[in-house]
Amino acid sequence: MRTSKSFSAALFVASALAHGxxxxxxxxQPGAAMQQACGADAVSAILSDGTGPLENIPSNGGxxxxxxxxxxxxxxxxxxLVQQFSAGEVVDFAAQLPIPHEGPANVSIIDTATNTVIGDPLIEFDSYADENLATLPPNNTAFSVTMPVDLGGACQVAGECVMQxxxxxxxxxxxxxxxxxxxxA
Structure with a gap:
């Protein structure tokens, strides 16, 4: 996997502001193509608070x-930022949750052309980020998923799929x- 130090630093700054x-x-991350598609206000909302909810991101409706x-x-x-994974590979995730809000969560593979889930979720939480707990369970901020063995030929081309x-x-x-x-791969 490839990582970027500047990317991590940018996320650290953004994540200090809000939710997760x-x-x-x-x-x-947002950029020029997002600004063209969604408008400058949408990009500005994410840059000012990268951890905020979707409901706080305005869109020009394009x-x-x-x-x-x-x-x-x-x-x-x-x-x-495209990562390369192999069938059966374990992928470690790290999340920051400065303001937890209890509810369900998951990581799934999404077909970006249709915004639909491919297969079963890679991990599911019935109760995630419960603000009523004194301390969040460790698996809320550090967890792993295993890449599926067979995606039916999907996810071979960059941009075709995301883990969401x-x-x-x-x-x-x-x-x-x-x-x-x-x-x-």
Whole structure:
């Protein structure tokens, strides 16, 4: 896997502001292509608070902007972050949850053309980031997923699939997500 020190530093600064995000593997970030698709206000919202909920990201409503797919972040801005994984490979995730909101969460493989899940979730949490706990369980901020053995030929081309971390804070009624671009080797 490839990582970027500047990417990690940028996420650290953004994550100090609010709710939660994935810090490893590297998640999609906003850029010029997102600004063109979703508008400058959407990019500004993520840059000012990369951990905020989807509901706080304004969109110009363009046909190429789907806030509920990778926060609207576009593959064109993130080609250097594409990870390469093998069938059966264990992938470690790290999340920062400075403001927890209890609710379900999962990591799934998403077909980006249709914004649909491919196969079963790689990991699921019925109760995630419970703010009523004195300390969050360690597996809320550090967990692993195992890449599927057979994706039916999908995810061979960069930009075709993402691993999506999806979390819904039930009481807060807020949705959080990050996407990791990858290809299967």
């Amino acid at each position: 995000n994935i810090t490893s593997p590297p998640a999609r 046909a190429n902007c789907n806030i509920f797919l990778c926060k609207g972040a576009q593959f064109a801005d993130n080609q250097a 971390w999806f979390w819904f804070g039930t009481s807060a009624q807020q949705t959080y997500e990050n996407c990791v671009d990858f290809v299967m």
